[in-house]
Amino acid sequence: MTSPARTSPPTAGATARPPRPSGRPNGQWKVDGTTPLNHNEAFKQESDPLAVRERIESVYALQGFDSIPDDDLHGRFRWWGLYTQRRPGIDGGRTATLEPHELEDRYFMLRVRIDGGALTTEQLRTVAGISEDFARGTADLTDRQNVQLHWVEVESVPEIWRRLEAVGLSTTEACGDVPRVILGSPVAGIARDELVDPTPVIEEIQRRFVGDPSLANLPRKFKSAITGHPSQDVVHEINDVAFVGVEHPTLGAGYDLWVGGGLSTAPRLAERLGVFVAPEQAPDVWHGVVRVFRDYGYRRLRNKARLKFLLADWGAERFRQVLEREYLGHPLPDGPAAPVPDQPGDHVGVHAQKDGLRYVGVSPVVGRVSGPQLRQVADLVEAHGSGRVRLTPHQKLVVLDVPPERVDPLVEALEGIGLTARPGPFRRRAIACTGIEYCKLAIVETKATASRAITTLEERLGDLAHLTPLSLHVNGCPNSCARIQTADIGLKGQIVQDDDGDQVPGFQVHLGGGLASQDRDEAGLGRTVRGLKVTADGLADYVERVVRRYDADRAEGETFGQWAHRADEEALR
Incomplete structure (x- = not known):
């Protein structure tokens, strides 16, 4: 799509006016x-x-x-x-x-x-x-x-x-x-x-x-x-x-x-x-x-x-x-607030459509795929009776319109190319930005760091399957493309000091954030703890430690976000 050149701002609703009589202009x-x-x-x-x-x-x-x-x-x-x-x-x-x-x-x-x-x-x-x-x-x-x-x-x-x-x-x-x-x-x-x-x-x-x-x-x-x-x-x-x-x-x-x-x-x-x-x-x-x-x-x-x-x-x-x-040019009617969601909004897994067909949500690891893999997805989707997919705001992929009898074969075929409809709890809820691999703003690597942490955490925390899956968001800089302030555990990339006093890649930690579509009664931003930083190599160790502390300290029915906002700072370290 091309458009004609324009050398000045649009005139409709944007007529130039004299500067403010006092105060510094904001460019409105x-x-x-x-x-x-x-x-x-x-x-x-x-x-x-x-x-x-x-x-x-x-x-x-x-x-x-x-x-x-x-x-x-x-x-x-x-x-x-x-x-x-x-x-x-x-x-x-x-x-x-x-x-x-x-x-x-x-x-x-x-x-x-x-x-x-x-x-x-x-x-x-x-x-x-x-x-x-x-x-x-x-x-x-x-x-x-x-x-x-x-x-x-x-x-x-x-x-x-x-x-x-x-x-x-x-x-x-x-x-x-x-x-x-x-x-x-x-x-x-x-x-x-x-x-x-x-x-x-x-x-x-x-x-x-x-x-x-x-x-x-x-x-x-x-x-x-x-x-x-x-x-x-x-x-x-x-x-x-x-x-x-x-x-x-x-x-x-x-x-x-x-x-x-x-x-x-x-x-x-x-x-x-x-x-x-x-x-x-x-x-x-x-x-x-x-x-x-x-x-x-x-x-x-x-x-x-x-x-x-x-x-x-x-x-x-x-x-x-x-x-x-x-x-x-006219008022809008007053309206009610939407009810609090009672289900996660990532659409991972197998679900019934209103027309009797099924949709299948699958998870790559923090959104990292490849051209050959996407080609395989297109081939598999067509081979199992569908012609449509959707991408999600959670770095996931959803296949629409799958006949019920083709669901299990499709799920297994997608699993074979690295896209699972049955992800572990950390893989399901993790996202990561582009990171230092390609981004000029980034300070640390994100995709591989998150992938390693997910693998380690799902091996170590298998005994905590009774917990609601926690969101882990990994960002390479302060700009929050990976929504760190709205994760259970959000990580903002920066250079930190390790135990030997060396400057190494690491993260500032945000805890207890979440949105209404993430098992929350209401949206809220995460909490930071003064001086709480982790190295990239120590990420899995830290997450394991804080999740186990939550499991030990939580009250009946208390979410990670609720606990993280009330816990003593020492419990979050």
């Missing part, structure tokens, strides 16, 4: 005017970031990496899902001291946008082929329902786009200051207990607004989630906007609207606006929330530019008023 277009206050804002106005596609196809893919200017390479390329990846051999202690050109390789991470995580086997096979032909066989399933590939050269990007778009996929706005991929329930349209199918809403938002130039210059990234399933399976509390299925006593099935969630270094959970959104209204309400962010979001400092900071200052009541009066 509707308050301070549209004059850029930093270089990021300047380059977004100088040239529509989406227009970089034409230069990639006609110049950079022909002339190579060295022909790419800085604002395109480190800026506008993100609007098409491209980041330079980390150069091998640079240790984590140097991450914060080197310039981008010193950290980066001449290869790219490419993010394939998959709204709602929905893939046909033809699309999955296409992604597998791109991985095999252009990405050295790499592939990761992310906790945003995307697929990430590595080792991509700019010369290959036009052919990659051609193959993706031939089967209805794209990398449009997979990164950048734009509406990112829309999380959707992996069992949308098929679950027996679904309140409302979000698929039409996701498809309309995608059709109307992805690649829209008027939304291509937001203050920062904008994350969305939509589900109609009672497990609330899209981690809605940590998205900029989320629609959660609910039954209104008089208006029927629709959505509860949440706004302003996000993690990173300043975590904040989203808030309910207290409104009910009918399914047919949801795309316009989504559009309204995005435009509030575009016009009122803070642009002066990028570390204060997410929607959560605006909501923290305004509060939910004022946000609702601005949304209704300035962007929708």
